[in-house]
Structure formats: structure tokens, C-alpha cells
Amino acid sequence: MDNRTSSFSVHPPIELSSFCVSEEYGFILTDPLTDLPEYYRAWMDLATKLTDLVKTRQFRHRVAELPLLSTCYLRGHRELRLAHLALGVITMGYVWQEGPHQPAKVLPKVLAVPYCAVSEMLGLPPILVYADCVLANWKLRNPDGPMEIENMDTLFTVFGEDSSKGFFLISLLVEKAASSGMQGITMVMNSMLTHDITGIQEALAVVEDSIRKMREAFKLMHKYVDPMAFHNNVRIFLMGWKDNAALPDGLWYEGVREEPVCLYGGSAAQSSSIQCFDQLLGVKYSDHTSWAYMRRMQAYMPPPHRRLVDTLSSWPPLRTYILSSSSPELRRAYNSCVSALVDLRCYHLNTVVRYVTIPGHKTSGVSCPFRGLHAIQRSQGTGGTNALPFLKGIRDDTKQAMITDQ
Numbered sequence: 001m002d003n004r005t006s007s008f009s010v011h012p013p014i015e016l017s018s019f020c021v022s023e024e025y026g027f028i029l030t031d032p033l034t035d036l037p038e039y040y041r042a043w044m045d046l047a048t049k050l051t052d053l054v055k056t057r058q059f060r061h062r063v064a065e066l067p068l069l070s071t072c073y074l075r076g077h078r079e080l081r082l083a084h085l086a087l088g089v090i091t092m093g094y095v096w097q098e099g100p101h102q103p104a105k106v107l108p109k110v111l112a113v114p115y116c117a118v119s120e121m122l123g124l125p126p127i128l129v130y131a132d133c134v135l136a137n138w139k140l141r142n143p144d145g146p147m148e149i150e151n152m153d154t155l156f157t158v159f160g161e162d163s164s165k166g167f168f169l170i171s172l173l174v175e176k177a178a179s180s181g182m183q184g185i186t187m188v189m190n191s192m193l194t195h196d197i198t199g200i201q202e203a204l205a206v207v208e209d210s211i212r213k214m215r216e217a218f219k220l221m222h223k224y225v226d227p228m229a230f231h232n233n234v235r236i237f238l239m240g241w242k243d244n245a246a247l248p249d250g251l252w253y254e255g256v257r258e259e260p261v262c263l264y265g266g267s268a269a270q271s272s273s274i275q276c277f278d279q280l281l282g283v284k285y286s287d288h289t290s291w292a293y294m295r296r297m298q299a300y301m302p303p304p305h306r307r308l309v310d311t312l313s314s315w316p317p318l319r320t321y322i323l324s325s326s327s328p329e330l331r332r333a334y335n336s337c338v339s340a341l342v343d344l345r346c347y348h349l350n351t352v353v354r355y356v357t358i359p360g361h362k363t364s365g366v367s368c369p370f371r372g373l374h375a376i377q378r379s380q381g382t383g384g385t386n387a388l389p390f391l392k393g394i395r396d397d398t399k400q401a402m403i404t405d406q
């Protein structure tokens, strides 16, 4: 037994809606707004024109000309989320316009002050997070049509337009596939409360099916995202200012803080879905650095989503429950989920080799537009990790969760 309580009596049933998670969309923001009140026109205009203005090196000048807008006209969660997304995109354009060898070290007051205010209201850090650029950055072209890539668009892209769009939308579809898994998780947990073995087993099959569907959705990445465009453009504009040699001291938010702030860049490591599956299945990150990193990523999730991960981690462990049960079917259903998660992580790893490692080697040639890049940055994820060792470790930890007969 680990230090979680072994008693089920203290745990009320889990309701996804209490964590702002929808049955149909999971962690995705449903019906995101596509525009802010007219007062915020300057933000929306700038965020939608990032690519053109970065190409012509005008983005920073245009930011400097922004009026200092009050956040008092932003109403409700959806307006705040759209404002956080737009200001995040503008911040990335401002910091990385000249590439990693010449980042801006100071975020001007006209941007820093409202951005930090909106971030505080949402309980999110003032940087473009996964919950912005993926979970809140989408619309249906035909509102009555299906949620399929051909019928979808982003509200904003970062540099590397088509590949940026593809990266955000495919990640969104992977999240959509995870939504049935979130329902499966609640079914597992709530069936544990009543010791309903068949219920747990059926719910685990739902979880497994969802993880396998995530892998299927992931495959679309290869059709819609070009590796070189991802590596040299998209990735650069998602990088943060923590564990990044380009901005070793962080970024100074003028008019807000006295000291520069260090924050990780936007990465799908900030996805709550995968951390929920890990909690359900009892995946233990054996390396302390990886554990600490995954824990830190929770601060980049919207607070109710973070609470769900925490709640799952405080429940009596499913794995221990299964180990003490005599049902071979239950054990099989659990192992199939672990196996699906290992497969997903293996697929993800191969994708990282294709999109980060291989282009990183090619980029070391003289024609690289970012030739000032330090070697480590060429193979670094947007979340600041040295990607491959970190991801291999977590994949191996997932394998360790498998229950073997002995």
C-alpha cells in the first residue's frame, strides 16, 4: 500500500462537471469565442497577423504602439480564455521575432500588465500554454458539421502557419479522443466505491479504447505537420524562458515584477488527459527530475483540471486494488490499458524523433536560419526538456505498471 488512504468511505463519487471537464469534449474548451469586445480590437488584430508581421520584422514595433488596455471589460471565462490566448500569441511573437539568438528580454508594459492580470484571473501563468493554443484555439468552419480536421480551423497560429495549424488541431483531436477515457476513469473510480468488479472491468475497456483512439488521431500529425517547419518555426515560437539557454535569466514583465520570471514553453506535456491516465493506472515516474517536471506541468493546466489530476492521485490506487483481487479478467483489462498507454508513448517518441531529433541534426548545417542555436536547443522540446531521455524514461515507467504473474 502507498500512503494514500485505503478507505473508500471518504471519497464521494467523481463527477467530471465539477472539474470543468465535459463528457463530450473532455478538457477541450467547448464553443470557444472567436472574438473579443471591440475595445480589444488591437489585441485581436495583432495576434491574427503574427506571421506577416514577424516575416517583415514589424511585430515588435507594432506591440510597442499598443495602447495600455484595461482588463475590466472582459466578461466571463470564455472571454478571459480568448484574451489569454491572444496575449500569449502576441507575447511569443514579440519574444521570438528575431529567433532564439536574439530574444526580447523585456516584455513591454502595454502587454505585460494586462497579460499578467488576465493570467491571475484564470490561475494560469503569463505564457502561451497548451490550454490556450490547443484547447481554446479552435472553431468549426461549418458549425453544423462534424469535428473533423477538414471542418476545423484555428483562431491563431504561431510562425509556420500551416504546420502550426496542423499541430494545434491534431493535438486537439487527440484530446477529443481522450474524452471518452475521462468518462471511463470516473466509471472505474465510482465502480471501485461499490466494489463492482464487472463495472471496473467494463470501464477499463472504455479507457483502453479511448487511448487507442488517441493514437489513431495522432497519426494525422504526419499528414498535416511538416517536420522542418515544426522544428525551425513552430517549435521556436512555443519555447519558454525556463531551462532555455536563449533566455537563461527568464523574461522581465515590465511594470509587473521587479525580477525576470522563468516559465516553461507551451508543450503537450501540459495535457491533463495523460496525467489522469497515469494516475488511474498508477504509473510512477522513477526519475525524480521527470517526476518534478510532470508535477510542475500541472501549474500550466487550468486550476479545475489540475484539481482532477490531484483528486485521482488521492484515491485508493486501482493497481493495488487489482493486485488484491483474484479476478484474472480484471487484471487483463488493466494490463490492456497499460499496454495501450505504452503504445501511445512509443508512437509519441517516434514522432519526437521525426519532428525534433532528425530535423535538429539537419539544422546544424550552415543554411539554418537559427544558426545561433545551441546544440541542446536543437533537440530540446518546447517545454524545455532534453526530449529523448526524458520521454524514454517515462515510457519505461509506464511499462513498469504492468502486472505480471509471479
Ligand code: HEM
Residues within 6 Å of the ligand: 167, 170, 171, 174, 175, 218, 221, 225, 230, 266, 267, 268, 269, 270, 271, 274, 275, 345, 348, 351, 352, 355, 356, 380, 381, 382, 383, 384, 385, 386, 387, 390, 391, 394, 395
Ligand atoms: C509533432 C508532435 C509532437 C511533438 C514533436 C512532441 C514533442 C514532445 C516533447 C519534446 C516532449 C518533452 C517535453 C517538452 O520539452 O516539451 C513532449 C512531452 C509530452 N507530449 Fe508531446 N509532442 C507532440 C505531440 C503530442 C501530442 C499530440 C500529445 C497529446 C495530446 C502529446 C503529449 C505529450 C505528453 C503527455 C508529454 C509529457 C511526457 C509523457 O507524458 O509521456 N504530445 N512532447
